[in-house]
Amino acid sequence: MEKLISDFSVGLFFWQSLVFVALILLLRKFAWKPILNAVNAREESIENALNSAEDAKKEMANLTASNERLLNEAREERDALMKEAREMKADIVAKAKEEAKVEGEKMIAGAKEAIEMERKAAIVELKNQVAALSIDIAEKIVKGNLAADDKQKALVNELVEEVNLN
Amino acid sequence: MTKKVFKIFVLIVFSLSSLVSFASAESYGHSDTTQVKKSIREEIKETIAHHLQDSYIFEITHGVSFPLPVILWDGGLHVFSGSAFHHGEYTVESKGNFYKLYHGKIYKTDSEGHIKYDEDHHVQNEKPVDFSITKNVFVIILMSAFLLFLFSRMAKRYANNMNPGGAAKFLEPIIIFIRDDIAIPNIGKKHYKKYMSYLLTIFFFIWFLNLAGMTPLGIGVTNNIAVTFALALLTFLITQFTANKNYWGHIFWMPGVPKPMRIILAPIELLGVFIKPFALMIRLYANMTAGHIVIMSLIGLIFVFQNYFATGAFFGLTLFLSILELLVAALQAYIFTMLSALYFGAAVEEHH
Numbered sequence: 182m183e184k185l186i187s188d189f190s191v192g193l194f195f196w197q198s199l200v201f202v203a204l205i206l207l208l209r210k211f212a213w214k215p216i217l218n219a220v221n222a223r224e225e226s227i228e229n230a231l232n233s234a235e236d237a238k239k240e241m242a243n244l245t246a247s248n249e250r251l252l253n254e255a256r257e258e259r260d261a262l263m264k265e266a267r268e269m270k271a272d273i274v275a276k277a278k279e280e281a282k283v284e285g286e287k288m289i290a291g292a293k294e295a296i297e298m299e300r301k302a303a304i305v306e307l308k309n310q311v312a313a314l315s316i317d318i319a320e321k322i323v324k325g326n327l328a329a330d331d332k333q334k335a336l337v338n339e340l341v342e343e344v345n346l347n
Numbered sequence: 348m349t350k351k352v353f354k355i356f357v358l359i360v361f362s363l364s365s366l367v368s369f370a371s372a373e374s375y376g377h378s379d380t381t382q383v384k385k386s387i388r389e390e391i392k393e394t395i396a397h398h399l400q401d402s403y404i405f406e407i408t409h410g411v412s413f414p415l416p417v418i419l420w421d422g423g424l425h426v427f428s429g430s431a432f433h434h435g436e437y438t439v440e441s442k443g444n445f446y447k448l449y450h451g452k453i454y455k456t457d458s459e460g461h462i463k464y465d466e467d468h469h470v471q472n473e474k475p476v477d478f479s480i481t482k483n484v485f486v487i488i489l490m491s492a493f494l495l496f497l498f499s500r501m502a503k504r505y506a507n508n509m510n511p512g513g514a515a516k517f518l519e520p521i522i523i524f525i526r527d528d529i530a531i532p533n534i535g536k537k538h539y540k541k542y543m544s545y546l547l548t549i550f551f552f553i554w555f556l557n558l559a560g561m562t563p564l565g566i567g568v569t570n571n572i573a574v575t576f577a578l579a580l581l582t583f584l585i586t587q588f589t590a591n592k593n594y595w596g597h598i599f600w601m602p603g604v605p606k607p608m609r610i611i612l613a614p615i616e617l618l619g620v621f622i623k624p625f626a627l628m629i630r631l632y633a634n635m636t637a638g639h640i641v642i643m644s645l646i647g648l649i650f651v652f653q654n655y656f657a658t659g660a661f662f663g664l665t666l667f668l669s670i671l672e673l674l675v676a677a678l679q680a681y682i683f684t685m686l687s688a689l690y691f692g693a694a695v696e697e698h699h
Contacts, residue, residue, distance in 0.1 A: 185572055190401060192418075192477040194573040196484040201552065201577060204491040209544035212498030216515075216522060217543060219505030226509070 391647035395640055398565050400451045402482040403429030407564065415485055419446065421455065421475035429479070446475065453477055483574065486566040490556055498551075525550055525684060533688040538695040542688065545585060549578060550684040557635060557676030561669065569679075570635035572628065579628035582687045587620070590694035597693075623690055627683060634679050638672045 322336065406412040414430035425441040432439060432448035438460030439446045446453050447460045454462060454472035463471045480488075501515045511519040530539040530546055553569060560567035568574055596602065598616040601609050645665045649658050 188572070189576075190477065190481070190483075190571070190573045192479055193401060193481060193483055193571060194577050195478060196480070197487055197574045197577040198581070200484075200487050200491050201548075201581065204494065204552065205544055205548045207495055208498055208548050211495065212502045213544045213547050215502035215505060216498070216519075217526070219502075219509065220519065220523065220526075223509045 387650055388647075391644070391650065395643045395647070397451075398643060399567065399570060399636065399639060401571065402451070403432065403448065403453075403479060405482050405485060415482065416480050417453070418478040418480065419453065419475040420478060425475070429481075444475075453479075482566065483568045483571055486556070486559065486568050487574070490552070490559060490568075494548075494551055494555065521550075522547060529681075529685050529688045533685070533692040534695060535692065535697075537697075538691075541589070542585070542691045545581075546684050546688055549582075549687060550680050553578070553631065553683055554677055554680035557679060558673070560635060560639070561672060561676065567635060567639055569631055570639055572632045575628045575632040578631070578683070579624040582627060582690060583621075583624035585687075586624075586690045586694045589691065591696075593696060594694045623686075627686055631679050631683055634675060638668075638675055642668050642672065 319340075403417055404412045404414045414428045417425075417427050417429050417431070419425040419441070421444055423442060425444065425446075427439060427441055431437065432446075432453075435448040435450075437447075438456060438458070440458070445456050445458050445460065447456045447462065449462050449470065449472075452470075453475060454470060455475055456462065456472055465471050497514060498518075501511075501513070501518060504512050504515055525546055526539070526543065529550075530543055534542055556568045560569060598620065599613050601612045601616065604612065642665055645661050645668060649661045652658075652661075
């Protein structure tokens with residue numbers, strides 16, 4: 182211990198303190214600050230890059246999910262539209278059929294009526310013509326037969342009989 | 348790639364360290380082959396002491412050296428070259444005063460260079476205030492310049508490129524480790540930023556100096572108590588000056604204990620304030636000094652035993668301990684930084 186104290190060199194202590202404090206100050210200005218700043222900046226940028234990569238990944242996942250959802254929605258909509266169209270088609274066809282049926286029936290009914298009317302008119306015409314013809318014939322016969330009495334009698338009878346028959 | 352280069356670098360450094368220390372110790376052994384065993388032991392002891400001591404010349408390897416400036420304050424400024432002492436053989440005259448280097452220390456003497464002793468064989472001569480750029484100071488300045496160069500260059504790379512490149516590939520994980528595993532858990536997210544500069548500087552400073560101490564240059568700076576004292580003092584000062592009310596409250600008026608206990612606890616806590624940085628100082632100093640002494644002693648033992656078996660065994664052991672010391676170099680830097688952070692954390696802890 183005594184030797185340690187007697188060997189203690191004040192000069193060495195002085196220079197060591199001086200040089201070392203100067204070294205700290207110089208290194209702080211020219212080395213440690215720039216180095217630590219650079220290292221910090223790099224670490225920050227790495228962290229930021231990692232974070233943004235993570236965000237991008239999440240966004241990507243979100244995007245994929247929303248795409249999937251949109252696709253599904255579109256598919257569903259398409260299916261609904263198709264179904265609706267099919268239904269509409271069936272409806273239209275059914276309606277058309279119904280209308281056609283009704284129309285046809287109406288036409289048939291009209292035709293039947295017209296036929297009936299024509300028939301009736303034809304019958305009336307026929308009757309009229311038969312009556313006129315009958316009168317004509319009757320006139321001719323009357324003209325021919327009225328010359329003889331017996332014949333007149335016979336004709337009247339015949340006519341009466343005929344009328345009775347009617 | 349960088350890892351591999353670093354591995355190779357470390358291997359080269361510490362194998363060189365072992366070999367050169369070995370070689371320098373060997374030269375001691377050879378020059379004194381005629382001497383008896385005891386004197387070899389003395390030589391080894393001196394070599395180790397010399398290795399741990401500060402010096403006024405920078406010795407790159409045995410015989411290759413350059414002088415450093417000696418700066419003394421003794422009623423005026425005295426500046427001269429460290430080589431003027433000629434390893435303590437010459438008395439140096441400066442502005443009418445005479446100085447002599449004796450056992451690594453500068454003493455004021457008369458013109459003849461006489462050293463006076465008291466009865467316990469302690470030197471009685473006056474010691475001038477020594478502000479010399481010694482080997483340790485030189486290494487501290489050099490290492491600081493190197494750290495400044497290394498890290499400011501690294502910082503510049505970030506200006507136009509977000510990714511680490513070059514040395515940053517190796518250093519950035521350490522910086523992030525200090526931030527995430529030392530500063531934030533101990534100080535908390537709210538306050539850690541203002542201590543980061545200190546923690547980073549002290550970690551790399553201690554670690555690099557510890558590693559430099561393992562090179563064959565013998566520049567162990569962290570095994571000097573003045574250096575560890577300066578570092579610990581700074582931790583102490585920062586702790587006290589950034590402390591909040593809560594911290595002082597815990598020292599002088601401990602909440603949650605009975606009142607008489609508070610009075611007893613106050614001096615103990617106050618003592619703790621000083622013991623903590625003191626332990627920091629001693630821990631780093633003792634660990635680094637012990638490591639150097641053990642490794643040097645093991646190499647020395649090769650020359651004590653002087654046979655092939657011992658050479659192999661102690662060389663292997665030295666190698667093993669060198670690897671261990673590499674770990675200790677980083678570990679001590681880590682512990683110093685970690686404990687500093689812990690003390691800062693206690694100083695800024697919020698009331699809970």
